[in-house]
Each structure stands twice: as structure tokens, then as C-alpha cells.
Amino acid sequence: MTAGGRAGGEPPARGRRRDQAIALGWLVTIWVLLWGDLSWGNLLGGLVLGAAVLLFFPLPPVSFGGRLRPGPLFVLVVTFVAELVSASVHVAAIAVRPGYRPRGAIVAVGLRIRTDLNLALTAEVISLVPGSLILEVDRDAGVLYVHVLDVRRPEDLTAAGDRIRAVERRLVRAIGSPAEVRQLDPKPDTGGESP
Template identity: 80%
Template sequence: MTDDLPPGRSAGDAEPPGGPRPADLAPDAPAPAVRRGGRRRDQAVALGWLVAIWVLLWGDLSWGNLLAGLVIGAAVLLFFPLPPVTFGGRLRPGALLVLAVTFAGELVTASLHVAAVALRPGFRPRGAIIAVPLRVRTDLNLALTAEVISLVPGTLIVDVDRDRGVLYAHVLDVRRPEDLADSRERILAVERRIVRAVGSPAEVRRLSPEPVDRRNQP
């Protein structure tokens, strides 16, 4: 199933006063300059996450694992530097709580559904790959949405089109066309909760409902 491409600005649209906003820039546009202090802060946050992942992989919180995680994390950041990703959003505690609670609920219900499918005798579930264009095409939003979707059983991100902002997801147990539409809407709902939790005001405004296509109306 193929979805429409993400809505883009046409060539005749006028730019807003003061030039285009950072959230409206194309994904391949050059990233804004990152100050040295902000770069060091981002590296410190990345190192903290790498250490946490290292400890979780070993399953043992000890001084030795912490020290090894620091060394491995520092080596990864030194020899495999990633392009700077600036965070221009705003943390909203209420929306973060909604995101966490909703994710926990979906994790439980999806796990029960996958278990029921696996234990059903003689049943062969049908899968499908759908293309879901996101409304906010930043690298951070693409990564966060893909991670949250992949953590829920029954759905897996198989490919990402960074230039067009499209996620390709494999969904399990597809019985009718409506299931594909429901899966697409669920992924867009995850994106909506993430943007409302950590997105900038300009990104939140881009979540407004799209106008109804009159060509599909009788």
C-alpha cells in the first residue's frame, strides 16, 4: 500500500516574514550552526545514553560496567562522530506523561494481541508493508517515531526515506483494508504525541488536520 507524499510547499507560496522557519526547512538543507557549549552538551547527553544502553545490555549495574560504558561510549563518539542534531523543541511534562502512559497501554495490548495470534491453532496471519509520510520531517522526529513504533510488538520499521520523511512499517495480522488505514493512523498518532511532548511550537502547528480533498467527495 502506498500513501500520498507528505504535503510540501508549492513553488508559488510566499515565504513568511523574516524568511523560512527552521521547522519548515527541507531535510537536506544545511543545519544551523551549533555553538560549542551546545555541542558539548549534546555529546554529554549522547554519552549518558550510551552508558545506559551498555549497562542494560549487560544487566548488571556495577562500577566496572559504568567505567567500561564510559570508555566504550567515548570511543564511539570519538571514532564514529555523528552529525550535530540540534534540539529546538520544548519539553512539555503533561504531554510527556500522556506519551508514556499511552505507550505503556499500547505495549500491553499489542503484546496480548501478538500472543493470541501466535497461540491460535492453524492460523497464519497476513502481514503488509505500508508507507506513512510524517508531517514533521526532522531527523529527531523520524528517529523517535520509528523507535517508539518498533518497540510495540506487531509493528516494525523496515525502512526510512529521510528525504521525503516517510516511514515504511511492517504490520502484522492484516485481515481487511481498514486494518491498513488503522495502522497508518496509529503511527501518525504516535508522531502527534511525540511532537506535542518535545516539538517546537512551529512543529505542533504542522499537526493541524489536513483539508479534505474535494476530489474524493461525490
């Protein structure tokens, strides 16, 4: 990190404008997806609404210090789609099974990378998969509280936590900084034991 808190010596004002442009792009994309129709009217409406949101409800700056890695990003997208289909089939099977009452549970999962961006992205990906829902995010401790559906035994709770940490690992490998990737799998201490 250099002056202004940005990688590469980028001036803070220029970096802030870039971050706002990226946020505006995402807001327009979400607006068009919500309407389900790519038209000039929806693009213009998304631009106006997105600009108003950024102007009247400014968010604290969240800078992106990572880099996009196409291979891990492809793995993230493919595994997300596979989990989405699998979970949808599972929830549909539960819904049509006569007389079956699924048991839910709340799992607390501590994330290894505690940046706001990682917490938000991991929470979003988890919430998009049917059968899991983020109930709370403890920002200071880096813990997600997740409601999971159809828990039958204690091993299901462990599996849910492992699945959430796997999502975090795939996200960080796809878009995280080199330092964050190193934090995922710290090297074991090879030094000798102290007496």
C-alpha cells in the first residue's frame, strides 16, 4: 500500500471515482436483472437510480485490492451453478415430500479473511443458494450466522460450515489479493519446538 491507502500509488480522488463507477455499473446491472429486460429505458433508468443512490446514500469507500484470476473465477462460477442446481433439487424434494418436516439449524462460521468485501461477497453467494440464509454478520469477529435447512445429524452442521468456508476460499482465490490468498492456507510452522 502506498500514499492514500491505495495500491500502486493511485491518487485517492481518482481511486474513489473509479470505485463509484464500478458501483454504478453493478447497480445498473442489478436493475436490469431485476426487470429482466435489457432495453435502453431500463439502462437509462438504472443509471439515474444508481447515480441517485450513490449521491444521496454514499457508502464508505471499499477499495478492491485484489486481482481477477480467470481460472479460479471459472471454478467459482461452475461450482456455484452446480450448488445452486443441487440445492434447488434438494429443497424441491423436501417441499413435495408428504409429511416430512425438515429441521433447521443456525451455524456460526468464522471466516479467515475479515475484510468487508469478503464478508459481503461470501454472505451474498451463500444466501443465493436455496436452503441457506444469512441471519447476521458479526463484522468485528468475521463470523457469519447462517440458517441451514434439513439438518439431521451433527455431521450436517460440520458439512455446512465446511461448505461456507469453501465458498470463501473460492471467492478469495478468484478475486482476492495475493496476501489474502496466502492467508487462506498458512504454511505450517517448521521451526523446532521451544523447550
